[in-house]
Amino acid sequence: MLQVRNVTRVFGRQAAVDDITFSVDGPAFVGIIGRSGAGKSTLLRLMNRLTDASAGQILVDGRDILALRGAARRQWQSDCAMIFQQFNLVPRLDVVSNVLHGILNRRSTLQTMFNLWSRADILRAIAILDRLGIAEQAPKRAEALSGGQQQRVAIARALMQDPRIILADEPIASLDPMNAQVVMDTLKRINVEDGRMVIANLHTLDTARRYCDRVIGMRDGRIVFDGTPGQLSTGAARDIYGADADFNEAATSTSIPSDTAPDDAYAARMLA
Numbered sequence: 001m002l003q004v005r006n007v008t009r010v011f012g013r014q015a016a017v018d019d020i021t022f023s024v025d026g027p028a029f030v031g032i033i034g035r036s037g038a039g040k041s042t043l044l045r046l047m048n049r050l051t052d053a054s055a056g057q058i059l060v061d062g063r064d065i066l067a068l069r070g071a072a073r074r075q076w077q078s079d080c081a082m083i084f085q086q087f088n089l090v091p092r093l094d095v096v097s098n099v100l101h102g103i104l105n106r107r108s109t110l111q112t113m114f115n116l117w118s119r120a121d122i123l124r125a126i127a128i129l130d131r132l133g134i135a136e137q138a139p140k141r142a143e144a145l146s147g148g149q150q151q152r153v154a155i156a157r158a159l160m161q162d163p164r165i166i167l168a169d170e171p172i173a174s175l176d177p178m179n180a181q182v183v184m185d186t187l188k189r190i191n192v193e194d195g196r197m198v199i200a201n202l203h204t205l206d207t208a209r210r211y212c213d214r215v216i217g218m219r220d221g222r223i224v225f226d227g228t229p230g231q232l233s234t235g236a237a238r239d240i241y242g243a244d245a246d247f248n249e250a251a252t253s254t255s256i257p258s259d260t261a262p263d264d265a266y267a268a269r270m271l272a
């Protein structure tokens, strides 16, 4: 289904993603782990076409999605929804409207200007919120919700696109453990029940082991581990995170990057 072939992304003289190759056959739950700066976010952004590759191919059912332009590229972006650490909702907008933003790029400018949504779309947005256990939040402003609820709204917005693949960039890095579990359980449910592939950058080994069918470990832009959670030994984890003496199992890769602005990219895409 998904074949990433020799993909490289260079920034200046540095390769953020360096000749990466892997493939995923079915709707698996794939975790990507590695230190901050390993290239995890860049890899997801390449897949979603938020950034362009310097070399390589990403084949989805035989079609190179890196070569798509214009409408075909936008169609691909709605087939692979993106979820971010900071949720990227419109804070002062109500929850249902935030969910409806998942299909913003399918509407005309006039429809968007007058905030016209079809009854069918609104009902579908509410049904998705209901499925995720937050239907009662629908009329509230997004900013009034807890972090865990906001991330579920972001997942609902992704589902509104009816994507084949969900790309999640450290979806629980800003959440407390209880909300983190609810969000991961939600992603897992969507993966299992809907058969949508999930590829998630994760900042703890623990989460990767618990939720993923497969774990890819990145270091310096390269894949240094690719296997099942069972194969992810402490030794393998040391290879991924570096053999620091102070390595510990809760190793975190999370940092809010200052050099990339997914919020802006997301907004630009939505407004394109």
Ligand SMILES: Nc1ncnc2c1ncn2[C@@H]1O[C@H](COP(=O)(O)OP(=O)(O)O)[C@@H](O)[C@H]1O
Pocket (backbone or CB within 6 Å): 011, 015, 016, 034, 035, 036, 037, 038, 039, 040, 041, 042, 043, 253, 257, 259, 260
């Ligand atoms: N837009 C950009 N411009 C310049 N360098 C970037 C950009 N995005 C990422 N990088 C660099 O690429 C490397 C990988 O970054 P990133 O993919 O964000 O890693 P991770 O998500 O694993 O923390 C880092 O060294 C980062 O500084």
Ligand SMILES: [Mg+2]
Pocket (backbone or CB within 6 Å): 037, 040, 041, 042, 169, 201
């Ligand atoms: Mg990152």
